[in-house]
Amino acid sequence: MALTDLSAKLAELGFDLPETPAPAANYVPFVKTGQQLFISGQISNGPDGLILGKLGADMTTEEGAKAAQTCALALLAQANAAVGGDFSKVVRLVKLVGFVNSTPEFSEQPKVVNGASDLMVAVLGEAGRHARSAVSAAALPLGVAVEIEAIFELA
Structure with missing residues (x-):
């Protein structure tokens, strides 16, 4: 069953759909090609x-997971913008790629990115189950804790 009112579903879960941030450099926030929607990396905001x-230095895994959750909300906002507010056009989340600003010793990147994955499943149900990568980064733009990009399938 397609999700027709993204904002209502998020409100039911205690979240608001954030504003879609403008790109910070020479790129676009999303690209639609065929039945795929590629969303540029969204930073923890x-x-x-x-x-x-930096996870493993001044942030806990739980704090990182909350930061990843904000990335997921931004990804959903960008997807919603890409389909002109008709979220029923989103068939499923295909893949997330999560980057975690972490020390070389930190090894809980998957637990951090679970913040985004868990929210996607809560919002989209089975259509939110996805393939995923969760990798360490020595640094991320502006010093943010997490950046996540996504691929969605469209109707």
Whole structure:
């Protein structure tokens, strides 16, 4: 069953659909090609601003997972914008690629990116189950904790 009202589903879960951020450099926020929607990496940015930090140094895994959740919300906002607000055009989430700003010793990148994965499944149900990568990065743009990109299938 297609999700027709993304904002209502998020509100039911206690979240708001954020504004779609403008690109910070020479790229577009998303590209639709055929039945695929590629969404550029969304950085951890909450209601109080950018979520900065390095996992394994000054952030816990739980804090990182919350940061990843904000990336998932931004990905959903970009997907919603890409389909002109008609979220029923989104068939499923295909893949997430998560980058975690972490120390060389930190090894819980999958637990951090679960913050995004768990939210996607909560919002999209079975259509939110996806392939995924969760990798360490020595640094991320602006010093953010997490950046995640996505691929969705469209009707």
